[in-house]
Every structure is written in C-alpha cells, then in structure tokens.
Amino acid sequence: MATAGKVALITGASAGIGKASAVALLEAGWRVVFTGRRLELMEKAIAAAGVGPDRAIAVASDVGDPASVKALFAKTVAAFGRLDMLFNNAGQGAPAMPIEDLPFDKWKAVIDTNLTGVFLCTQEAFRLMKAQAPRGGRIINNGSISAHVPRPQAVAYTASKHGVTGLTKTIALDGRPFDIVACQIDIGNAATEMTDRMTKGVLQPDGELMVEARMDVKHVASAIVYMANLPLDANVHTMTIMAPKMPFVGRG
Numbered sequence: 001m002a003t004a005g006k007v008a009l010i011t012g013a014s015a016g017i018g019k020a021s022a023v024a025l026l027e028a029g030w031r032v033v034f035t036g037r038r039l040e041l042m043e044k045a046i047a048a049a050g051v052g053p054d055r056a057i058a059v060a061s062d063v064g065d066p067a068s069v070k071a072l073f074a075k076t077v078a079a080f081g082r083l084d085m086l087f088n089n090a091g092q093g094a095p096a097m098p099i100e101d102l103p104f105d106k107w108k109a110v111i112d113t114n115l116t117g118v119f120l121c122t123q124e125a126f127r128l129m130k131a132q133a134p135r136g137g138r139i140i141n142n143g144s145i146s147a148h149v150p151r152p153q154a155v156a157y158t159a160s161k162h163g164v165t166g167l168t169k170t171i172a173l174d175g176r177p178f179d180i181v182a183c184q185i186d187i188g189n190a191a192t193e194m195t196d197r198m199t200k201g202v203l204q205p206d207g208e209l210m211v212e213a214r215m216d217v218k219h220v221a222s223a224i225v226y227m228a229n230l231p232l233d234a235n236v237h238t239m240t241i242m243a244p245k246m247p248f249v250g251r252g
C-alpha cells in the first residue's frame with residue numbers, strides 16, 4: 001500500500017469527526033497519533049481498532065496550551081520518528097447568546113482551542129516537516145460552514161472558524177518552499193456529540209428553532225482519507241461536505 005507506514009496526528013480524536021477519521025486512517029494503513037483531553041476514550045478507540053503501539057498511540061493534550069502541544073509532538077517523534085499529516089480537528093463551541101452577554105472565559109476557551117490550537121500545532125508541525133527526510137507533509141484544518149457564514153449568536157465560534165481560513169491560506173503559501181501542503185475541510189452537520197442538539201432544534205436568523213438535517217460522520221472520515229492519501233504534488237485545497245438539506249445554500 002502506497003501510504004503504509006505514513007504517520008498522521010489527529011487532534012480531537014477522542015470523539016466525533018476526529019475519532020472516525022483516525023480509525024479510518026488506521027484502516028487505510030497509516031500510523032496514527034490520537035490526541036485529545038480524554039485519554040480513556042482514545043485508548044478504547046485504539047483497542048477497538050485492534051492495533052498495537054506500532055500502529056497507534058493515544059496522547060492526552062490540550063491544544064490551547066503551548067507546553068502540552070510541545071510534549072505531544074515530542075511523543076509523536078519518539079513513537080514514530082516523523083509526521084506526514086496533521087489534522088487540526090479539535091474544536092468546541094459556546095452556548096448561543098447575544099454578543100454582549102458572552103463571558104470572556106467562554107470566548108477564550110473557543111479561541112484557545114479552535115484558533116490558537118491550530119496555530120500551535122501547525123507551528124510544531126512546520127518545525128518537524130521542514131527538518132525531516134523526506135521533507136514536507138500535509139496539514140488539514142477543520143473549518144466549518146461557519147468559516148463562510150455565521151449562525152445567530154455564535155460570535156466566538158464564527159470568528160474562530162473564519163480565522164482558521166486565514167491560517168489555511170497562510171500555511172498554503174508559507175509551506176510551499178518546504179513541500180508543506182495545506183487543506184481545509186468545511187463540514188456542515190455531521191452527526192456527532194457537537195450536533196446532537198440539532199435533533200431538538202437550532203436557532204435560526206428569524207428567531208425560530210428548526211430541526212436540521214445531519215449526515216453520517218463516516219462520509220467526513222472517508223473525505224479525510226482521500227485528502228490525506230494524495231501525493232504532495234496534488235491537493236484538495238478546500239472541500240465543503242455537508243448535509244444537503246441543511247440551511248446554507250439559498251440564504252437560509
């Protein structure tokens with residue numbers, strides 16, 4: 001297999017999109033570092049995949065904490081010696097509320113994870129990918145439909161995801177001389193813990209609550225495997241993958 005032995009690091013791999021993608025990459029022959037704050041969930045996922053430490057490890061980390069990210073990359077190198085693909089996937093939202101009511105700590109938690117976390121992991125990945133032989137690698141950032149348009153009362157999440165688009169474009173440009181390739185996946189309504197609330201109704205711009213369509217997370221995982229498996233002279237720069245009946249196209 002062309003990709004056998006390549007090394008991927010997935011942030012937010014304890015649940016949802018990150019876990020599904022990490023397991024799909026393992027099935028495609030990659031060696032995978034699972035990271036997130038909940039170690040037991042990642043260890044369970046690796047045990048369920050039936051692979052040993054030569055194929056997958058779980059590392060507890062908080063992507064918003066520089067020391068934690070440094071330790072994560074040191075453990076990745078110690079285990080597998082290099083990094084071919086980083087999926088910056090860890091993310092969280094804040095409860096919907098008017099801008100003027102959003103507590104600073106809620107704003108900060110979202111920005112620390114969704115934006116600073118992508119920056120910190122990318123910084124470590126650049127250091128590693130520039131220095132390793134063969135040089136280079138791929139960085140996939142998890143944006144969102146919220147990287148394009150906001151939901152009502154979601155200032156922190158929307159701002160963070162618009163910021164992710166800026167990081168993706170910067171990585172694509174600054175990575176060129178070093179064979180570091182950037183991609184962004186913008187997902188709409190994959191069925192995960194984060195979107196479970198959509199089955200009860202999501203706040204719409206007209207003030208109504210609407211139950212929204214979702215799609216199986218496995219389709220996101222197979223998109224990640226496709227993007228990851230491309231050679232470094234080909235790239236999906238951006239992909240929008242969404243439940244086609246969710247409100248986005250058609251201004252609502």
Ligand SMILES: NC(=O)c1ccc[n+]([C@@H]2O[C@H](COP(=O)([O-])OP(=O)(O)OC[C@H]3O[C@@H](n4cnc5c(N)ncnc54)[C@H](OP(=O)(O)O)[C@@H]3O)[C@@H](O)[C@H]2O)c1
Pocket residue numbers: 011012013014015016017018035036037038039061062063064089090091092112113142143144145186187188189190191192193194195
């Ligand atoms: N589901 C969707 O429809 C959708 C749509 C657009 C974008 N996205 C994006 O996709 C990504 C994954 O979302 P999901 O739906 O899979 O959500 P999820 O099921 O809630 O999973 C979120 C993951 O992020 C991890 N995480 C959160 N804060 C972290 C931190 N500070 N440090 C390290 N890990 C952290 C969580 O792990 P721990 O709690 O163990 O740390 C968990 O593994 C997010 O970036 C989200 O914005 C999702």
